[in-house]
Amino acid sequence: MTLAPADPAFRARLAAELPASAFREPAPHYVEEPRGRWQGQAGVIVAPASTEEVATTLRIAHAAGVGVVPYGGGTGLVGGQVMPEGPAPLVLSLERMTRVRALHPSENTMIVEAGAILSDIHDAAAGADRLYPLSLAAKGTARIGGILSTNAGGVNVLRYGNARDLCLGLEAVLPDGTIWHGLKRLRKDNTGYDLRNLLIGAEGTLGVITAAALRLVPVPAGEGTALMAVRDPDAALALLDMAQAQMGSGVSAFEIIHRQGLDFLRQTLPDVRQPLDEPPEWSVLIEVGLPRGLDPAEALETLFAEGFEAGLVHDGVVAQSQAQRDALWDMREHIPEGNRRIGAIASHDIALPLGELPEFIRRGAALVADLGPYRINCFGHLGDGNLHYNIFPPEGESRDAYRAEAPAISRALHDLVAELGGSFSAEHGVGRLKVGDLEHYGDPAKLAAMRAIKSALDPRGIMNPGAVLRLPES
Amino acid sequence: MTLAPADPAFRARLAAELPASAFREPAPHYVEEPRGRWQGQAGVIVAPASTEEVATTLRIAHAAGVGVVPYGGGTGLVGGQVMPEGPAPLVLSLERMTRVRALHPSENTMIVEAGAILSDIHDAAAGADRLYPLSLAAKGTARIGGILSTNAGGVNVLRYGNARDLCLGLEAVLPDGTIWHGLKRLRKDNTGYDLRNLLIGAEGTLGVITAAALRLVPVPAGEGTALMAVRDPDAALALLDMAQAQMGSGVSAFEIIHRQGLDFLRQTLPDVRQPLDEPPEWSVLIEVGLPRGLDPAEALETLFAEGFEAGLVHDGVVAQSQAQRDALWDMREHIPEGNRRIGAIASHDIALPLGELPEFIRRGAALVADLGPYRINCFGHLGDGNLHYNIFPPEGESRDAYRAEAPAISRALHDLVAELGGSFSAEHGVGRLKVGDLEHYGDPAKLAAMRAIKSALDPRGIMNPGAVLRLPES
Structure with missing residues (x-):
């Protein structure tokens, strides 16, 4: 139509x-x-x-x-x-729809309108001694309706899940203008098809989310942060396993950082503090939130000692104050800005089964080396299997000379991701950028089901036309 | 058609x-x-x-x-x-499709075919020192395909979520016979509509799940169990809040038990051990799983002392051995059998927002008293807001005399549940039993969307006809 x-x-x-x-x-x-x-x-x-x-x-x-x-x-x-x-x-x-309609601290729930800004939601939850754990760099601008529509992720997915895992109910307007009143504050509700999860991640193509019942969590009794230099990505995974055996779901973030990102930081943002004298080839940033009775710094020191003993880690620092914790995160969160200042030829937001990550990192590096003299900055949410894998021109050269190579680089990397059972879009979504990737890598039965659902719920095709699914030929 | x-x-x-x-x-x-x-x-x-x-x-x-x-x-x-x-x-x-196709302990994932029996999945995970935390009474018979199709819950939802929260990917056959290959072992994968969550909980009306990628979790370093007698349901909720402030997500189950259920047990199953001399009017069974360095029994004793101090709890027992833990759970798990032996007039599997639970329990009791001289056994997964709320004839009378009253009792209780923002089906689903309830209590826009989705994915209406949605007039 x-x-x-x-x-x-x-x-x-x-x-x-x-x-x-x-x-x-x-x-x-x-x-x-x-x-x-x-x-x-x-x-x-x-x-x-x-x-x-x-x-x-x-x-x-x-x-x-x-x-x-x-x-x-x-x-x-x-x-x-x-x-x-x-x-x-x-x-x-x-x-204009930014209200917190209700806050229920004792049940760890909150009803907010879709236009509420993420950092305002954080503040409202904190005011009730609660945590809305989803957090990402754009928190001062991103609105919760968009966060849910794209099923955003961020740094705490390892412990608390993606946006969909932190949403109990929705109010939404469907494409014909009818209102779905689904703002349930329930942990269990098996009454028909899961319309909530269908709208979450649909990127506005099936309706407009107008409000959400969010899940909050108690603030952990104590939190701690450490940076540990690891032997290689295999060692990083073994250390994650060790951390979870010790602290279970107390491990709330487990980020991997390659030396290249720290080199870029020294070059472009020398004021950002780096705690280790020499940037390690591979390091992990670990965040834990533990019950009362455990000292987070002590627990992280125990982990370091065990990791050292096992030959997994060889250097590191455990934050001893909030200021030191903030400094470690500040370093991590400036890596994308360092990237921007260097200028990437191609960026990738990929996910892999955890067990395939080291294989991907090995083969990805070899594959990129075959394509040209590129530099790779590989970093991201290791605990979620989510890498930001960005390709840069050789030292001293501009990306402009290599821009035409970007599609071939991305195709080769995405082919490898697909071979290893991964995803070409971990947390950013499809939007208009990856419609072709979805057609190429997506399962045909799933694509056919998606098109059938789109036609059924939005027969005139008015909702966010051309996002996720290609515009029909007119 | x-x-x-x-x-x-x-x-x-x-x-x-x-x-x-x-x-x-x-x-x-x-x-x-x-x-x-x-x-x-x-x-x-x-x-x-x-x-x-x-x-x-x-x-x-x-x-x-x-x-x-x-x-x-x-x-x-x-x-x-x-x-x-x-x-x-x-x-x-x-x-005949019961294989564990793959087990990946280091990434906490497992691929199983739909016919695998839940207890076999537990055993396979345990063999790799991992936990598949979903558990329910029928674990020796229930198969994972049905557990996912109905989005089953059970006793560990508070910590680990429902079946959908423990599933990363699916393989399924859609109604026209095409196979959806969606067995991703990914924590993040934003590539189109969430077909996984649409099939989960669809009760076989949109296709047949043939295999699943399940999420496993590390076995907690230490586990503990306690039974505490609480002042009333408000006190139970305040104690849950206190427990979570102390132990966070370490609280894995929080079950409420009314005296009626324990009286039934003494009457029908006197060999089931009850740890407190006098059945308390209200009690809670608490299970915790804690990181290394914390003694679970000690943590529960701290909770008891604080609850006592605050006037929330007045009696209790903290298990000091695995045998004592098993005995407490044995008591809890025999409550349904006690109910069966007495014979309920009407049973309800309801969910409420946590904050509305005490109000429901007060008003529900008054409402039932107005309808007749019934006995109420109210018990269930308090931490999830999920009550099993069953109505029995007066002492010494048979349920047969009251069976005709069941629909009126259920309608009155479900009306109250709806008024308080709850659900008439927390974990059992709709099936054929609650099709009328869904039509009566369900949101009209959601129902219309469900019918549109059903027609789009199963245009001939062959999949589990009459379940969830009424058979069209033929």
Whole structure:
């Protein structure tokens, strides 16, 4: 079915049913995305103040066959938030729906509207001595509706799971404008198909999330952080195993860092403190949260001693204060900025079965070396099997000379990921960037089921057209 | 669309493509369910030996428009495993697909076929010093395909989640006979709609799960168990909060027990040991699994002392040996058998937001008292907000005299559950028993979406016809 443009006649239809305050003037951020790959379009921009206004908007767009691009914080990295092609869409921003509707500390739940910013959710939970553990670099801008729509991950997935694991219920407007009232605060609810998990990760192509019941967790009694230099990725995995045998789910983050990232940091951001004199070839950043009665620093020292004894680790530092913990995380969190300043030819957000990670790292390095004299920065959430695997030009050269090679590099690496049972998108999603990857690497039966579900729930194809699934030929 | 019967001509079509060994003679268990509410039908019974044979079977059934009832361990309590009405279906048993295809201890994953029995999965994990934490009373009979299809819960949901939270990937045959190869062993994989969670909990109405990638966990370094008598349900919740502030996610089970259940036990199963001289009005059974360096019994004694100090608990026992731990769980696990021997008029598997539990228990008791001189046994997984709330005749009377009252009692209780934001099916599912409840209490937008999804993925309506969603008028 052909989409219609969000033109003045369509705007007039909306204006007849929505208050004037719901309309937004065009501003650049509504049609941009962080990496500047696409320029979006916006025929009309609406920022509803309530779920009912979202429903009205979708009902009118559905009747008119106008595309709708839901817009949260705009921080997505795969172009899910901009529609560069086809008839100009309606951009639907959740920026005015930011309330914490309810907070239930004793049941570890919280009801928030989709436009709430992640760091505000952190603050609200902390105010009740609770933790909403999902955290990521864009926390000051990202909105929870977008975080859920993309099933975002971040640094605490090892212990607490992805966005979907921290959501108990949703309120959403379906493509025809009906409201699904599914804000359950229940740990168990086996009453029909799992619509919640279908909308989570659908990247706005099946409806608009307007509010969510989030799961909170108690703040751990004590937390600790350490950086340990490990022999190699195999040793890193063995150390993770050792840490979990000791502390179980108390291990909340387990990040791997390659020397290349630390070299880039020294070069581009020399003020960022690095605790070890010599950047180790491989190191891991470990975060633990432990019950009362255990000293986190002591537990990490025990782990270090056992890892040293077993020949897995050879150097390291256990933070002895909050300032030292912050400094270790500060180093980890500046690695992407170092990358940006060097300038990557190609970036990859991949996941692998934990057991295949060392194999991937070995074969990936060999494969890239065969393709050219590139530098590799491999880092990420080892505990989740999630690597950010970025390719850089040789020292002293600009990436511009190599940009044409990017597709061949990515294809070769993604082929290896697929061979090892991994994923070409661990936490960033498909958006518009990886529609072709999904078609190439995705299971055909799953793709057919996805298309059938899309047609069933959004028969006019108005929701985020071209994201996740290619626009039908019109 | 009208279904066709699984008649001799259909059997002949199957026999042309399946080996003779795939066919099963009729046996009573294929058409029975544990509570004897329904008598199923079976035109043909097939037990494929491989995913390919499942695919062949579904392809032929799809072409013929013959209903297919997937059959696991047959332990479901809501009639999802039997089709009593309509043209006789094909019963598809997973009993021959029981292999552990792979076990990866270092990555805490395991690939099993759908027919594997839960206790065999426990044993295989234990053999690798790992834990598959989902456990329930029927573990010696229930098969993992059915456990996933119904998103089963059990006693460790508080810490480890439901079946869906312990599954990383699936292999399944979709209604038209295509195979979805989705056995990913990944913690993060944002590549399209969440088909895994859609099939989990769909009770066999959207396809047949043939294998699963399960998440395992490290065995906790130390485990402990205690029974504490609490002032009332409010005090039980406050004690849970206290326990989690102390031990975080180390609290793996938190079960509430009302005196009525212990009285029934003394009456019907006097050999089951009860540790406290006088059955307390309310008590909680607490299980913890803690990191190395903490003594679980000591931690539970600390909790008891703090709970006592705060006026929440007034009596209790902390197990000092594995035998004492087993005895406490033995008592808890015999409560359903005590109920069966007394004979309930009506049983309910309900979930409530944690904060609403005390309110439900107060108002539920008042509401039942208004309806008649009934006895209530209220027990269950308090930490998950999941109560088993069963209604019994007055002492000395038979339930037969009151059976006609059951629907009115259940409707009144389920109305209260709905008013408080709860669920009429926490862990048992909808099956055929609660189709009417789903229509009555379910959100209309969600129901419409479910019907659209069912039509899209199973246009001929062959998969488990009449379960979850009512059979269309033919």
